[in-house]
Amino acid sequence: MKNINDISTDAPDDIEKSEANKQLKKMRKDIFSLQNLFYADGKRALLIILQGMDSSGKDGTIRHVFSCINPQGCRVKSFKTPTEEEKSHDFLWRVYANLPEKGMIQIFNRSQYEDILFPVVHELIDKKEIQERHKAINEFEAHLQDSHTVILKFFLHISEKEQRHRINKRLNDPEKQWKYNPSDKKEAKLWDNYIAAYQSMLDGCGKKNPWIIVPADQKWYRNYLVAKTIVETLENLKMNYPKKT
Amino acid sequence: MKNINDISTDAPDDIEKSEANKQLKKMRKDIFSLQNLFYADGKRALLIILQGMDSSGKDGTIRHVFSCINPQGCRVKSFKTPTEEEKSHDFLWRVYANLPEKGMIQIFNRSQYEDILFPVVHELIDKKEIQERHKAINEFEAHLQDSHTVILKFFLHISEKEQRHRINKRLNDPEKQWKYNPSDKKEAKLWDNYIAAYQSMLDGCGKKNPWIIVPADQKWYRNYLVAKTIVETLENLKMNYPKKT
Numbered sequence: 001m002k003n004i005n006d007i008s009t010d011a012p013d014d015i016e017k018s019e020a021n022k023q024l025k026k027m028r029k030d031i032f033s034l035q036n037l038f039y040a041d042g043k044r045a046l047l048i049i050l051q052g053m054d055s056s057g058k059d060g061t062i063r064h065v066f067s068c069i070n071p072q073g074c075r076v077k078s079f080k081t082p083t084e085e086e087k088s089h090d091f092l093w094r095v096y097a098n099l100p101e102k103g104m105i106q107i108f109n110r111s112q113y114e115d116i117l118f119p120v121v122h123e124l125i126d127k128k129e130i131q132e133r134h135k136a137i138n139e140f141e142a143h144l145q146d147s148h149t150v151i152l153k154f155f156l157h158i159s160e161k162e163q164r165h166r167i168n169k170r171l172n173d174p175e176k177q178w179k180y181n182p183s184d185k186k187e188a189k190l191w192d193n194y195i196a197a198y199q200s201m202l203d204g205c206g207k208k209n210p211w212i213i214v215p216a217d218q219k220w221y222r223n224y225l226v227a228k229t230i231v232e233t234l235e236n237l238k239m240n241y242p243k244k245t
Numbered sequence: 246m247k248n249i250n251d252i253s254t255d256a257p258d259d260i261e262k263s264e265a266n267k268q269l270k271k272m273r274k275d276i277f278s279l280q281n282l283f284y285a286d287g288k289r290a291l292l293i294i295l296q297g298m299d300s301s302g303k304d305g306t307i308r309h310v311f312s313c314i315n316p317q318g319c320r321v322k323s324f325k326t327p328t329e330e331e332k333s334h335d336f337l338w339r340v341y342a343n344l345p346e347k348g349m350i351q352i353f354n355r356s357q358y359e360d361i362l363f364p365v366v367h368e369l370i371d372k373k374e375i376q377e378r379h380k381a382i383n384e385f386e387a388h389l390q391d392s393h394t395v396i397l398k399f400f401l402h403i404s405e406k407e408q409r410h411r412i413n414k415r416l417n418d419p420e421k422q423w424k425y426n427p428s429d430k431k432e433a434k435l436w437d438n439y440i441a442a443y444q445s446m447l448d449g450c451g452k453k454n455p456w457i458i459v460p461a462d463q464k465w466y467r468n469y470l471v472a473k474t475i476v477e478t479l480e481n482l483k484m485n486y487p488k489k490t
Contacts, residue, residue: 032312036308040420040423040424059317062315062316062317063281063315063317066315066316067277067313067314067315067316068312068313069312069316070307070308070311070312071307071311071312071314071316071319071320071321071352072304072307072308072321072323072352072354074316075316075320076316076317078317107316107317109317171489174486174488175285175486177486177487177488177489178285178486178487179285180489241419241420241422241423242422242423243419243422244416244422244425
């Protein structure tokens with residue numbers, strides 16, 4: 001995997017904002033139809049994982065890309081600081097409890113990868129244990145893929161400057177203040193540590209299940225690229241409405 | 246409560262289809278915004294219950310009214326035939342496990358009311374037990390209302406003729422065949438028994454938490470009335486984005 005700092009956080013030059021927004025509008029309709037077919041076809045589950053720095057736009061992606069979907073066929077799970085009960089299990093236990101069944105789309109806002117990011121940044125566990133966890137994650141995902149689950153992992157890639165801008169905006173926009181958490185500023189100071197942890201995360205995933213790196217400084221491009229990837233993935237599944245039995 | 250057979254299943258004369266669809270489009274945007282505010286405000290939970298005969302449009306209502314919502318703030322639970330584990334508990338156990346927390350919208354596709362409908366129609370339990378169950382439901386809902394949960398109960402009211410038409414359509418439309426269940430025709434023959442059971446259900450609910458009867462033979466009016474009720478309910482809550490702390 002390339003050095004993460006060498007990958008642009010900006011939208012590429014080959015698409016304009018107005019064109020991307022126009023296509024997003026159409027793709028939201030496609031997702032609405034494809035999701036119905038995916039549910040009816042019922043042969044696979046779809047797991048969508050969103051990871052990225054604080055304020056990289058995980059919530060915003062869900063809000064703007066997926067608010068076209070039938071909520072009966074889609075669930076969202078946000079992984080927060082583990083509860084006491086969750087901590088008394090292995091780190092994949094709470095993930096397992098939220099996996100999608102066939103026909104369902106499950107979105108993870110943060111995921112099992114938090115357990116090889118946060119503890120690394122805060123130096124809570126040693127390198128060997130991180131490697132073991134990553135191996136367990138790779139095996140877990142390979143098992144899911146063998147069990148009819150399609151996995152899409154999006155890394156929302158923003159710049160440090162854009163993060164600072166967004167955190168300040170949260171402090172000043174009356175409709176966004178409620179999202180501000182005093183720990184945001186503290187975590188933001190650990191930027192370089194997070195970049196190193198994300199680099200290991202990206203490097204440690206096998207080719208069978210790679211991350212999709214989404215340049216995310218411009219929200220319109222982020223939404224466009226995530227939607228495009230989902231539409232293409234669903235279209236490639238060659239699904240059918242079941243015949244009368 | 247009026248006799249259910251005297252309540253029209255048709256859209257009233259004071260609104261046209263084109264106008265209702267235009268307003269629905271606008272209201273879907275309102276629901277999108279209001280849901281964000283509801284989540285941020287975080288003072289209440291919203292429980293939306295959909296009941297109605299087979300093919301009355303419970304799935305369709307969710308698909309067409311709620312596919313505008315941020316799936317991060319909305320969950321749907323479909324209550325099917327109880328599993329062995331569910332049957333080994335009291336009938337409200339599986340309902341409790343799916344209640345919304347503050348800030349969340351929870352949609353029930355069928356609900357606790359199945360347990361005073363199906364067993365009555367099929368004469369599985371006696372009248373006294375049904376009355377006890379209904380009392381338990383009323384107390385349960387009053388408790389939820391006292392605990393910051395807003396409850397909206399929609400009864401989707403269709404005619405026998407429209408049901409027959411829709412079941413036949415399921416058999417012949419390639420995009421709908423997968424929804425057809427051979428038991429649909431069997432249950433449809435019990436129309437009068439179902440009407441009697443629904444009448445008791447409507448009669449047995451207190452004034453504090455009445456059913457909203459939705460004339461549902463025309464899908465456009467059903468979607469319009471459900472959306473309108475939700476928008477008005479959310480607007481009346483006088484919510485605010487929390488201030489910076």
